[in-house]
Amino acid sequence: MQLTLQIIANGLLLGGLYALLAIGLTLIFGVLRVVNFAHAEFMMLGMFGVYWIWRLTGIDPYLATIIIIPLLFAFGLLCDRLIIQRTIGAPEVTVVFATLGLSILLQNAALTAWTADIRSVTTHYTGMVLTPGGLRISVPMLISFAVAMLAALGLWLFLSRTFYGKAIQAVAQNREAAVLMGINVRRVYMWTFTVAVTAAGVMGGLIAPLYSIYPRIGMSFIVTVFVIVVLGGLGSVSGAVLAALLIGLVEASAGYLIGTAWAELSYFLIFLAVLIVRPQGFFGRRGAEVFGGR
Amino acid sequence: MVKSRSNCASRALLVGVLAMGTPLLALGASAPAAAESAVESVKVGALFPQSGDLAFGAADALEGVQIAVELFNETNQHGIEVELVTADAPDPAGGAAGVRQLVTGDNVDVIVGTYASAIASAAAPAAERLGIPYIETTAFAEGVTRNTGNVIRTTISSGALGASAMDFVLTGLAEQLGVAEDEMRVALLYTDDEFGVSIAEAALERLNDAAATLVIEESYPAATTRDLSSVLLRIQQEEPHAVVHIAQVPDATLFWRQAQQLDVHIPAVIGAGGGYGQSEFAEALGPNVNGIFNVVPPTSGSINVEALSSEAQDLLAGLQSGLEERGWDQGPYTDWAFMGTWVFLDQIVPQAASLSVDDLMAAAAEVDVDALDSITGFGFKFIPAGEDNSGQNERAIPVVQQWQDGRLVVTFPEELAVSQFIDTPLPTWEERTEPIAE
Missing domain, CATH: 3.40.50.2300 (Response regulator)
Structure with a gap:
């Protein structure tokens, strides 16, 4: 029983990490209809930002995460202005190549600036655990999980309870109608993209004490996060959180029961099964992938 | 828990080396004079991952090759000019493409690589198809030598x-x-x-x-x-x-x-x-x-270098001086790539009738470098062509290192051994007294 609970706890904590990355990605897709292949690279930049602040000044990684937020935000705005805005409404292949190109650019910029060296943030709480009921819960993982859940809750409240949030939803549902209602669609796009990639950078900061930091670290997350976004339903924040937790649980339990090598295969099988039964994912809308679709 | 041993480090290394039963030949001493060398120049293509996931460790290996070539040209004992060009091999497909670029674009005579086993496994056969010799200094995969006839591997096999x-x-x-x-x-x-x-x-x-x-x-x-x-x-x-x-x-x-x-x-x-x-x-x-x-395989950082021959110590000093000049770090891959390249240039090329695969393999079969003449602490003797696993350095013997x-x-x-075991068995996490923080 204890072992089962530990596997569930490990899976949920892992899912929490995925969730923070997935909610930003699903929001970008839901609102902008942009498949952001560069999303995990913003996470990588967040990791490097926190690493260098910690390394050069000794500032705690979590405090450093707060420090990098405005930097990530400004960089997100820049990317939006230079690249994303220009791809809105363009053929899908243009969008794909633009974000894929941004991904490659950021990876290679990091490689040039900081070399391929593998770096680590090691603090006194790197190995710290809480032991409720004999379970062992990693404190850094728990912090990441809590931030992800709070971010998802905050985003859900923002989207459903505020005027601006409803404007974002309106743009997501029907761009043309939103324009006719007087919503500044370009501004909605800009804020959505920038907030989402900032969230990815924040996730990078939060996981810096957990994972090694190198220019291609994003590659190890992005495929899983895309699976989560599609499984949860394109554009659905609550769907992304649910799917992230499910994937985390499947990965942890399949890894234990049938082997680590089978963990990825297991959640891909579940992914395919869900898509056969419900092609739009858990909470997605049919046709959500179409620009301006409903 | 510490195991007691009486042997002193330098003596142990010497005893170990002598136990291998090979004659000592100081590097350079056995090579023919400049006039005797049939090869006057060699264009070496260094094929390593310089981008992608594997660039991290591969940078050390490439630096080792670069310094070996520079040092060889500086000393120029054999009257052989070496030109070095590099190509990026981020993955296996990139490795095969890199070979084509080096051979058909840069007209290299020989390729030195590769750091990563997967890349070497794709690049070495690609070079073989083009009739180019391949010197593997750092990748371990068994198939690199076993499945090809053009590879001279200076390091250990998997x-x-x-x-x-x-x-x-x-x-x-x-x-x-x-x-x-x-x-x-x-x-x-x-x-x-x-x-x-x-x-x-x-x-x-x-x-x-x-x-x-x-x-x-x-x-x-x-x-x-x-x-x-x-x-x-x-x-x-x-x-x-x-x-x-x-x-x-x-x-x-x-x-x-x-x-x-x-x-x-x-x-x-x-x-x-x-x-x-x-x-x-x-x-x-x-x-x-x-x-x-x-x-x-051992490196200069894990053995007692004072037990090495004076020539090997000079060679190590040359490597470290080159690294220091450029502000580069010395890692295990630096040592293996440097020493492998050095042995190729200093021991194999001067004795080869030409830079063809057959002549280089024949020259490699004559190499006999003792462990004490190598900065890595392992010697060089290559399995002759025609035998199983030909081209493999049979003196590249691994050792067990421990973090201390x-x-x-x-x-x-x-x-x-240059040190006794420590923490074997490892302490439990509760028993570890030192914090994980730096």
Whole structure:
């Protein structure tokens, strides 16, 4: 029983990490209809930002995460202005190549600036655990999980309870109608993209004490996060959180029961099964992938 | 727990080397004079990952090759001019493309590579198809020499590495832990790439001949693994005496961080090259790295260099001076790539009738460099063409290193050891007194 609970706890904590990355990605897709292949690279930049602040000044990684937020935000705005805005409404292949190109650019910029060296943030709480009921819960993982859940809750409240949030939803549902209602669609796009990639950078900061930091670290997350976004339903924040937790649980339990090598295969099988039964994912809308679709 | 040994380090290295039963030939001394060399110039293509996931360790290897070439040109003992061009090989497809670029675009005579087994396994056959000799200084995969006829490998093969790792578990480690071979419980964890699989296969082959029990065998994709808690929980359940872990830096670091989080105690963990030998792994773990083993060919950093010949010490000084001038670090791959390239240029090329595959393989078969004449502490003698595994350096013998005070030192076999075992078995997480923070 204890072992089962530990596997569930490990899976949920892992899912929490995925969730923070997935909610930003699903929001970008839901609102902008942009498949952001560069999303995990913003996470990588967040990791490097926190690493260098910690390394050069000794500032705690979590405090450093707060420090990098405005930097990530400004960089997100820049990317939006230079690249994303220009791809809105363009053929899908243009969008794909633009974000894929941004991904490659950021990876290679990091490689040039900081070399391929593998770096680590090691603090006194790197190995710290809480032991409720004999379970062992990693404190850094728990912090990441809590931030992800709070971010998802905050985003859900923002989207459903505020005027601006409803404007974002309106743009997501029907761009043309939103324009006719007087919503500044370009501004909605800009804020959505920038907030989402900032969230990815924040996730990078939060996981810096957990994972090694190198220019291609994003590659190890992005495929899983895309699976989560599609499984949860394109554009659905609550769907992304649910799917992230499910994937985390499947990965942890399949890894234990049938082997680590089978963990990825297991959640891909579940992914395919869900898509056969419900092609739009858990909470997605049919046709959500179409620009301006409903 | 510390094992008592009486042998002094330098004497041990000397004894070990002499036990190999080879005549001593100082590097350079055996080479023909400039007029005798049939080769006047050689254009070397250095093929290493300079971008992508593998660029991290490969940079050290490329730097080793660059300094070897510069040093060779500076001394110019044989009247041979060496020109070096480089190509990026981020992955296996890039390796094959890099070979084509070097051969057809840059017209190189020979290729030196490659750092990564998967890339070498694609690049070496590509070079063979073009009739170009391939000098492998750093990749371990068995097939690189076994499946080709154009490769001279100066470093160890995965077969020897995996067998040595398991051999240590069954002999030296079992003795240290006080566990009989038939009671020994072993877990094998490895990355599912060419590097991990080839070493694991050799380790399993050795284990199959022993009475020990394999309790866990697991592979995982190194590039996408973000969680090893599942296998750690299985390790906790199965209680192996030793885990042989073939990993890169990120997954090796993740393994240990999660082992600490889950309070999984493992009496001994043995890495086999890759991440376990990197200083970045030690930095990430802090004092907790001490006591972890790594099985690799030795390097100048893990042996007693004072026991080396004066020529080898001069060579090491030349390498270190070159690194210092450029502000580059010296890692294990620097040593292996430097020494492999040096042996090729200084020992093989001057004795070759031409730069053809056949002539270089014939010249390589005549090479006889003793361990004391090498900065890495292992010698060079290549299996002749026509024999099984031709081109492989049969004197590239792995040693067991252990992290002690944040650096790797040779601890096994006894005759080559420069230090005694520490923390074997490893302390439990509760017993570790030093904090993980720096």
